[in-house]
Amino acid sequence: MRGVSRIITLLFVGAVCGAAQAADTVDFRTPGAISYRQAKVLVEVEGKLKLNAEGKELKHLPLKASGELQYVERVLPAAKSSSAVRLVREYQTAKADIRLHESELKNELRSDRKLICVETDGKKSTVFSPSGPLTREELDLVTVPGGGLLLDTVLPPRQLKTGEQWTLEDAAVSRLLGLDSVSQHDFAGTLSSVKDNVAILSLAGKVTGSIGGVSSDFEIKGKLNFDVKQRTITWLTLAYKENRAISHSQPGFEVLTTVRMVVAPTQPFAPLNDKSLAGLALNATESQTLVELKSDSAGYEVIHDRRWSVMLERPDLTVLRFVDQGDLIAQCNITNPPALPKGEQLSMEGFQEDVKRVLGKNFEEMVEATEEVGDNALRVLRVVVAGKAGELSIQWTYYHLSDEHGRRVSFVFTIESNLLEKFAQVDRELIGNFRFIELKQPTLAETKSASAPSADGEKVR
Numbered sequence: 001m002r003g004v005s006r007i008i009t010l011l012f013v014g015a016v017c018g019a020a021q022a023a024d025t026v027d028f029r030t031p032g033a034i035s036y037r038q039a040k041v042l043v044e045v046e047g048k049l050k051l052n053a054e055g056k057e058l059k060h061l062p063l064k065a066s067g068e069l070q071y072v073e074r075v076l077p078a079a080k081s082s083s084a085v086r087l088v089r090e091y092q093t094a095k096a097d098i099r100l101h102e103s104e105l106k107n108e109l110r111s112d113r114k115l116i117c118v119e120t121d122g123k124k125s126t127v128f129s130p131s132g133p134l135t136r137e138e139l140d141l142v143t144v145p146g147g148g149l150l151l152d153t154v155l156p157p158r159q160l161k162t163g164e165q166w167t168l169e170d171a172a173v174s175r176l177l178g179l180d181s182v183s184q185h186d187f188a189g190t191l192s193s194v195k196d197n198v199a200i201l202s203l204a205g206k207v208t209g210s211i212g213g214v215s216s217d218f219e220i221k222g223k224l225n226f227d228v229k230q231r232t233i234t235w236l237t238l239a240y241k242e243n244r245a246i247s248h249s250q251p252g253f254e255v256l257t258t259v260r261m262v263v264a265p266t267q268p269f270a271p272l273n274d275k276s277l278a279g280l281a282l283n284a285t286e287s288q289t290l291v292e293l294k295s296d297s298a299g300y301e302v303i304h305d306r307r308w309s310v311m312l313e314r315p316d317l318t319v320l321r322f323v324d325q326g327d328l329i330a331q332c333n334i335t336n337p338p339a340l341p342k343g344e345q346l347s348m349e350g351f352q353e354d355v356k357r358v359l360g361k362n363f364e365e366m367v368e369a370t371e372e373v374g375d376n377a378l379r380v381l382r383v384v385v386a387g388k389a390g391e392l393s394i395q396w397t398y399y400h401l402s403d404e405h406g407r408r409v410s411f412v413f414t415i416e417s418n419l420l421e422k423f424a425q426v427d428r429e430l431i432g433n434f435r436f437i438e439l440k441q442p443t444l445a446e447t448k449s450a451s452a453p454s455a456d457g458e459k460v461r
Helices: 004-012 136-142 170-177 348-362 428-432 444-449
Strands: 025-027 036-051 059-080 085-100 103-108 115-120 125-128 159-161 165-167 181-185 188-195 198-211 214-227 232-244 252-265 291-295 300-304 308-313 317-324 327-335 363-373 379-389 392-402 408-416 434-436
Touching (some): 198 232, 291 308, 291 317, 348 363, 348 379, 348 392
Antiparallel strands (some): 025 159, 036 059, 115 125, 165 188, 198 214, 214 232, 327 408, 363 379
């Protein structure tokens, strides 16, 4: 890819060459037919996380982060409209430095996940890699405001005179900010000036919307440059305050975010041509959007639905929650019992007795008990139990997975009985996509930097 200096040259010099005097009126209705673009995005975030782990006391953690993304993207020929867009990108740089409380964290896209697709319908964008599942951290890294859409979709759907204003459509606002829905907004743009074939538009307003069923409020200011001759946006900056509520699976936050994006048309790029993409699944199917959770310290890897989020991660315990449209559906605890001597196995009878002992007075009925060898070649014991937690009717599903070397892991799924019909298979995907990996012993430096402690000393995800 050409260097960043080449992008700047294209933006600030190329537009002047041979430029005619710009008119006071610009028609934005026919964006240019540009298939390949190169982009650089800089993101800065500063503010605080909001935590209320016990539901009693709101706590805050200072947060500061900076990120850099550089990529070439191609607009796939089958989707050049404002309501349905497919982009495929090859990232040269994707990294972030994060300071949370007293911990320093780094996040970077793996070398074998540099190819990223963005599929946008009329309301939201879906980001995934055709090379394999992304981790949650990688997904967050490449999901930035303005990065999940064809930028031209935020342009006014008509011609404007200098000083004239337009209000952005809900769908454009949702995609610009990565929201699932917009409940209300007064986010509007103004054609501020036109000079040397560059139209400068100002953006400002307030937005209230939701993501994952959680409310979020924005105050936004921004500017963008539109190249009148090439019919495309070449520069965008956004500065916005966001106040997001605490959800069942994520902390809330109050932050000020600044996004600066420079974009330029470029020549066809070999890694994104038809030959290079042949045979790759470039549509956002259910299997393409799974997330990878890998624990080197615990020695396992599991691929899961994006509605699962990690709440706590330690070598001895991982806690996940399944949240659908803001509603807490299920919880899963993953633990690592000591390995058994080679050749020994836990019996079904012993497993059932262990479950009864753990549940104690909450146990009511043993609903099901099965044993099988899964597709991952692991011996799987599964016990389903009905019981009570206070006044709530609960179903617990216990799994014990083991291999021929004595390594084993335990899963416990907890779900309210009235949700079973709709989410009956919530446990099986995780179990089917589990595998043991080689244990890694962390160094002292990794122990200090790998986890971001909350105010209570646990890892915040």
